[in-house]
Amino acid sequence: MGNLVSKLSLSRRDLLLLLAFGAAVLLMPLWLSPFGAAYPDLLQKFVIYAIFAVGFNLLFGLTGYLSFGHAAFLGAGSYAAVWSFKLLSMDALPALIFAVAISGIFALVIGYLSLRRSGIYFSILTLAFAQMSYNLAYSVLTPITNGETGLQLALDDPRVLDRALGPQPEGLPVPHLLGLELTGYTGFFFCALVLILAFYITVKIFSSPFGLMLRAIKSNQNRMGYMGFDTKPYALTVFVISGMFAGLAGALLAITDPLAGAERMQWTASGEVVLMTILGGVGTLVGPALGAVVIKYFENIFSAFNDQILSNAFAFVPEGLRETVVAIVGKFVGEGWHLTLGLIFVLVVVFLPGGIMEGIRRIMSLFRRAQRPAKGAPARIQPAE
Amino acid sequence: MSHTKVFGRRSVLRGGLAGILATSTMPLFFTRGAYAQEFCNAPTGDTVTFGFNLPLTGAYAEEGADEQKAYELAVKHLNGEGDGGLINTLKPTVLKGNGLLGKKVVFVTGDTATKADQARASATRMIERDGAIMITGGSSSSEAIAVQGLCQEMGVIFMAGLTHSNDTTGKDKKRYGFRHFFNAYMSGIALGPELAKAYGKDRRAYHLTADYTWGWTQEESMRQATEALGWQTAQAVKTPLGAGDFSQYLTPVLNSGADVLILNHYGNDMVNSLTQAVQFGMRDKQVNGKQFEIVVPLFSELMAKGAGPAIKGIFGTSNWHWALPDEGSKAFTKSFGAEYGSPPSQAAHTAYVQAILYADAVERAGTFYPPAVIKALEDFEFDGAGNGPTLYRGADHQCFKNVLVVRGNESPTSQYDVLNVVREVPREEVTYDPAIFGGDLGPAEPVPLCA
Structure with a gap:
């Protein structure tokens, strides 16, 4: 075990976190089934959007640069992956490499331009670039993106590598990893492994000198400048890394379901990842992934409740009252799931500014205090701001 | 932080055992019912x-x-x-x-x-x-x-x-x-002759098209059908789905020399674009010495109801009425x-x-x-x-x-009586x-x- 620690070169605390995180992710099909969420498609969404949010948190959580246009990289990754399926091969590896590279280049260009400003101007710039990409994908670049209909596989795609390797089976091919078809639970476990790898990289960045530098940018960029550090290359590097995480997530979306639509780039999608990160806990390691799971759960499960399901759930309420209860609750589920999400978001931001992770931390410290009541809390060290 | 002696022998054993247990029972959860059905979701209960x-x-x-x-x-x-x-x-x-x-x-x-x-x-x-x-x-x-x-x-x-x-x-x-x-192709075949009868064979059409697969094929089919009648196509402009405000797309229409506006829109988009076009006074204009007309190739009662009086006299097709x-x-x-x-x-x-x-x-x-x-x-x-x-x-x-050619009712008797069936085009004519x-x-x- 000590060997593993030195191989991964993680601190004991980080290693435990990584192991617990990995176990929680891989066992999702078990612990999510009481919540009605243990079916492959949703599980895939959970882990893919967790990658997206974890990557977003690298930028936002560490440097404090709030990008409002991250969906552009997700979309670019999806399009790149589907084109790789269409032109090269149905194998997932070229698609992943292609998608990460394209979204990295994309992030380099947008990041180079946007990072000339900070604060709200940076956010607006990224939002503008993302909306531009969305509109390009939606109507201008329809030969590449197929507009609103979305880019899909076709029977007569070239698929040069696949065809060179032998005759193709009848019907539309399915994305695979060296022959292993990535559908259903296989697809989920593949995405889960990628998420654990992405999480490992994140942990490494958080504990590296590079991560420290990024935190320094967040706490006071001007001071860094006066001390003679050029912060720009650091910010740009993490912006590109974060964009590549988004591209990776986009590629996985395409791998589990080979379709890329322009709405993946829309500002609502960019806003969603901001919500995930804030809901889970900005700047924490696990928080964004948790936030992604919560939001995707609401989007898929709460939105599916209809009045029929509700009146079954409230079967214990007497007849006349039941309709009223169902009518009131019905406003918060089904089409109204945004309302519930908004309420939860408001509650979290007001009472737990650090997100769900802060709630967990508070509960943990409550237990710790109960165990050791005699020990006084250590004095908090405040930076002189 | 120290990198040695993280786990004792016992905790490794305990953890490993739990892992083995979990992995060996996992297939029970994941492949539940996989052998029982020979196709997707074969119903087993009542x-x-x-x-x-x-x-x-x-x-x-x-x-x-x-x-x-x-x-x-x-x-x-x-x-x-x-x-x-x-x-x-x-x-x-x-x-x-x-x-x-x-x-x-x-x-x-x-x-x-x-x-x-x-x-x-x-x-x-x-x-x-x-x-x-x-x-x-x-x-x-x-x-x-x-x-x-x-x-x-x-x-x-x-x-x-x-x-x-x-x-x-x-x-x-x-x-x-x-x-x-x-589909759009059938709409074109059915609507073409009726348009020629009502508006003549010398017309210039301007298309506003919802920018996705339906809009594209609808525009293509309508162009084919109208150009076969001898109409010309002045311009075809794509609009995003769910645009809400179509005024920026409508303003250039009257200056383009077109005398027919074909709205390849559906749902709320059609309600908005048609209502705005009527508010702009397009249907009262004379262009090329002819009355300016609007055509909505795919019509539905819901849209007609939404657009209110704007749909009076407007031609389109329907699947059913x-x-x-x-x-x-x-x-x-x-x-x-x-x-x-x-x-x-x-x-x-x-x-x-x-x-x-x-x-x-x-x-x-x-x-x-x-x-x-x-x-x-x-x-x-x-x-x-x-x-x-x-x-x-x-x-x-x-x-x-059969495909229905419909026209907005000039004098509706109720809020549902908004469309008149002009002609029921027999199935043989629209088969391709x-x-x-x-x-x-x-x-x-x-x-x-x-x-």
Whole structure:
């Protein structure tokens, strides 16, 4: 075990976190089934959007640069992956490499331009670039993106590598990893492994000198400048890394379901990842992934409740009252799931500014205090701001 | 921090044992039932689940709500509740109103938000989690095409709801996808001669087109049909779906020298663009010495109601109209009206008919096995569903039936009496060769096994 620690070169605390995180992710099909969420498609969404949010948190959580246009990289990754399926091969590896590279280049260009400003101007710039990409994908670049209909596989795609390797089976091919078809639970476990790898990289960045530098940018960029550090290359590097995480997530979306639509780039999608990160806990390691799971759960499960399901759930309420209860609750589920999400978001931001992770931390410290009541809390060290 | 001696021997042993236990029991959870069924979601209990994938939010939400009513009515009729509706008039049929192959029909719903991505996500949920044997619904062609592709991969039959793009049963047709609704090409053939009769053969048309698969094929078909009459096309401009405000697209129309505006819009988009065009006073203008006219190739009662007085005298086509005099239309309008207090829209009609036709095919096949059901639907000839004699063509899974040319009512007697049927174009006139759109249905067997 000590060997593993030195191989991964993680601190004991980080290693435990990584192991617990990995176990929680891989066992999702078990612990999510009481919540009605243990079916492959949703599980895939959970882990893919967790990658997206974890990557977003690298930028936002560490440097404090709030990008409002991250969906552009997700979309670019999806399009790149589907084109790789269409032109090269149905194998997932070229698609992943292609998608990460394209979204990295994309992030380099947008990041180079946007990072000339900070604060709200940076956010607006990224939002503008993302909306531009969305509109390009939606109507201008329809030969590449197929507009609103979305880019899909076709029977007569070239698929040069696949065809060179032998005759193709009848019907539309399915994305695979060296022959292993990535559908259903296989697809989920593949995405889960990628998420654990992405999480490992994140942990490494958080504990590296590079991560420290990024935190320094967040706490006071001007001071860094006066001390003679050029912060720009650091910010740009993490912006590109974060964009590549988004591209990776986009590629996985395409791998589990080979379709890329322009709405993946829309500002609502960019806003969603901001919500995930804030809901889970900005700047924490696990928080964004948790936030992604919560939001995707609401989007898929709460939105599916209809009045029929509700009146079954409230079967214990007497007849006349039941309709009223169902009518009131019905406003918060089904089409109204945004309302519930908004309420939860408001509650979290007001009472737990650090997100769900802060709630967990508070509960943990409550237990710790109960165990050791005699020990006084250590004095908090405040930076002189 | 120290990197040595992190775990003791005991904790490693304990952890390892737990891991082994978890991995060895995992297959029990994941592959539950995988050996019991030979196709996706084979019904095992005493119920069979339909999945209704509906746009409850977004640009086509109103159509989605009406489709939902129709589907719920269809389920009632299939289970022998209510007055039976179309089951009494459909010929031939083996449906008896006692469920499907002795199983009670139940349903699950999902919101597509009028988006292809979301539609696929909710269809997958209904197939993977809720065990839907068949997916039906949708009010946009991009949804229909996206979900149809998914259903082909999963081996679940998809009965398309309202989708009018040529691609649905053209270049994107799928073995597991079926469409009862008519398409843009048929609209063009049916509408062309009526337009020539009303507006003459020397016209210049300006197209505003919803920018997605349906809009594109609709524009193409309308251009073909009108240019064959001798009309010219001044310009064709694409507008984003759900734009809301169309004034920036409408302003250049009058300066372009065009004297007809063709709105390839649907749902809320059409309501907005048409109302704005009328507010701009376009219909009172004289261009090239002729009265300026507006045409909406695909019309529905819901849109007509939404656009209010703006639709008076405007030409378009419809799949079906509640005031049709045949037995099937009367029966359906009656039971829908009794249930919900309003006449059904064409979206509701096509949704209802699709659910009934699927059920009928299952009864005739005597099994839920998708390839057998597909065989039962292909080249099925029936009558009494509201459009006269209809053929489900096997070559492209498109229904062929009469197409209605309609015109906005000048003097409506009620809020539902908004469209007049100008001509019922017979099925022979709108039938075309499936080869013109290309595409490939793909195989029915081997049946893909969904997860």
